[in-house]
Amino acid sequence: MLVTRNSRSSNAFIVFVGVTLLVLCTAPLWAGRADLRFLSEVFLYLGLAYLWNLLAGYAGLVSVGQQAYVGFGGYLLFALAINVGVTPLALLPVVGVAGVLIAIPVAALMFRLHGAYFAIGTWVVAEVFRLTAAQITSLGGGSGTSLPVSVVKSIASSRSGRESLSYWAALAILVFVIALVFWFLRSRSGLALTAIRDNELAAESLGISVWRTKFVVYILTAGLTSILGALIFLQKLRISPDAAFSVNDWTAFVIFIVVIGGIGTLEGPIIGTLLYFLLRETLADLGTAYLVILGATAIVIMLFAPKGIWGFIKERFGIELFPMTRRVVKKQSVQTQNTQTLKGENRD
Amino acid sequence: MVWVNSILQGVLLGGLYALFAAGLSLIFGIMRLVNIAHGDLIVLAAFLGLVVTSSLDIHPLASLVVVVPAMALLGYLLQYLLLNRTMSDDILPPLLVTFGLSVILQNVMLETFSADPQKMNTGALDTASITVGALHIGVLPLLMFAVAIAVIAGLQWLFYHTAIGRAFRATSDNADIAQLMGLNKKHVFSLAMALSLAVVAIAGIFLGTKTSFDPSSGPARLIFGFEAVIIGGLGNLWGTLFGGIILGVAQGIGAQIHPGLQQLAGHLVFLILLAIRPNGLFPRVAH
Secondary structure, eight states: OEEESOOHHHHHHHHHHHHHHHHHHTHHHHSOHHHHHHHHHHHHHHHHHHHHIIIIIISOOOOSOTHHHHHHHHHHHHHHHHHTOOOHHHHHHHHHHHHHHHHHHHHHHHTTSOHHHHHHHHHHHHHHHHHHHTTOGGGTGGGOEEOOHHHHHHHOSSHHHHHHHHHHHHHHHHHHHHHHHHHHHHSHHHHHHHHHHHOHHHHHHTTOOHHHHHHHHHHHHHHHHHHHHHHHHHHHSEEOHHHHTOHIIIIIHHHHHHHHHOTTOSSHHHHHHHHHHHHHHHHGGGTHHHHHHHHHHHHHHHHHOTTHHHHHHHHHHOOOSSSOSOEEEOGGGTTTOOOOBOOSSSOO | OHHHHHHHHHHHHHHHHHHHHHHHHHHHHHHOOOOTTHHHHHHHHHHHHHHHHHHHTOOGGGGHHHHHHHHHHHHHHIIIIIGGGGOSSOSHHHHHHHHHHHHHHHHHHHHHHOSOOBOOOOGGGGTOEEEETTEEEEHHHHHHHHHHHHHHHHHHHHHHHSHHHHHHHHHHHOHHHHHHTTOOHHHHHHHHHHHHHHHHHHHHHHHHHHSOBOTTOHHHHHHHHHHHHHHHOTTOHHHHHHHHHHHHHHHHHHHHHOGGGHHHHHHHHHHHHHHHOTTOSSOOOOO
16 A cells, blocks of 8 residues: 555646646747737736635635735836846846745734734735835836836847746746645645644644744745736836736736635636636626626635535546645556545645 | 814714724624625615615705615625525635625626716705814714714614614524524524615715715725724724724824825724734623
């Protein structure tokens, strides 16, 4: 007997991911400009979805204020690039660290609120960030500012070079985010998170520091969300308080993506993001009706299939793409046997 | 004198915030539900008031006769048909469902009423004021404040002196035991939401007569109401009124310093109070 996390579907998925990554890496060679921009947007949304899923789906921290960090990252990138004159891509690690640092006092304060009140509290923080950004006159105040041509040119001299670089940056950060979330959830901390999710009191009494585990997830997520925000506005080349701290763009859509795809699963955000962009591309002409359809879909899913599309598939067919669940298999057939599932231990 | 005036205006504005907050506090107290669409429902009530006022050609305050029952009915149905399905120990489903509802409401209102800011005209009430020394106190804000006190006193009376109030308190303490004692949990929850939206209707009409509103004004109203609840202390209605006043005064003083600081000052006072008094100024006492 042997305990493994791999299954036939997860092994196939690893091969599929490898091939897809190779194809995506070479996209600047074969894809048009519009396609590159579109793919970058998909990557950045997928990154946001992964981070929100880690926060809400695994750590139980339902934040509706992640736009605080998206906007913070964007604004910090603009401020540093304009005033310090370093090429924006080199600033991304700085933005990430700053995001973590600013999240520390925010978490210390917000963790006094619980459940739904935590959610609205994070929204207040995002509003404070937005209103503060609107007061910074050197960055255009309420109407915002554009990235100066000299800064844009410092990324790469040619337009196509610039677009390829920011595409690769988006892809790289996405791979980093997914790998980090995957690694984190498979580590000791991930096990602690699973225990907390299943029973907070029991986890605490077994010696897990609930506060610290959640705190680490929160600040980590904030740092990475800031980097994603910086890249989002590097693509747009223009930033304003309303765009940077938009609750609809950076939190509502992300929540819908995760809920529809399957909250608390690693596959869900991928399904959700693909579906979101499919819906958006086909229904965009409907204008506001499209948002109504999106909201209604999320409500219906929450009511009738609370684990989302992937949760339904997983329950129905027992397949898993990311090797997370531990299974007991017969030794001679580690690669093929995946029917005997060990339930109860570290689900997902 | 300018400062005294802005503080006084802030106090009166606090009444409106207390009205935003009362409905929120009510349903949280009874069923631990936080309605993210609360602010959008306030704006919906304001639009309803606008439609009733213009189609029946009546005074905005008279439209309360139609809007309050209409919103209460909507609240009952909303809870009975939709939100009751999400009630469990897990906070995520109600949060996400009301979040979805918020986005739906905003966009339906945008489609129906356009993005243009609207305001209800109260005729002579708009400009009427009482002069006390060098201070001019608007009659409408004063009325708003008086209504807020009356609403909170009314809710307090309802909770502690009526059969339905007893049912609310019993359900709040333990919904399952209350069910065993013969109360229909779903019906009680739906009545609570109906009551919450009746207060929302009053808040919406006063919002619409005091300032201009548009389909995207909802979230800010939710946040103000939420801040008043937390400042005052969860589950304490008079505390909520006081929380609203503190928020209103902070915004008034902020606006006096710099117009851009109005909202920011309110949020900062909220965050400071959260840091030093995490349970609010008047945490709920055992009853």
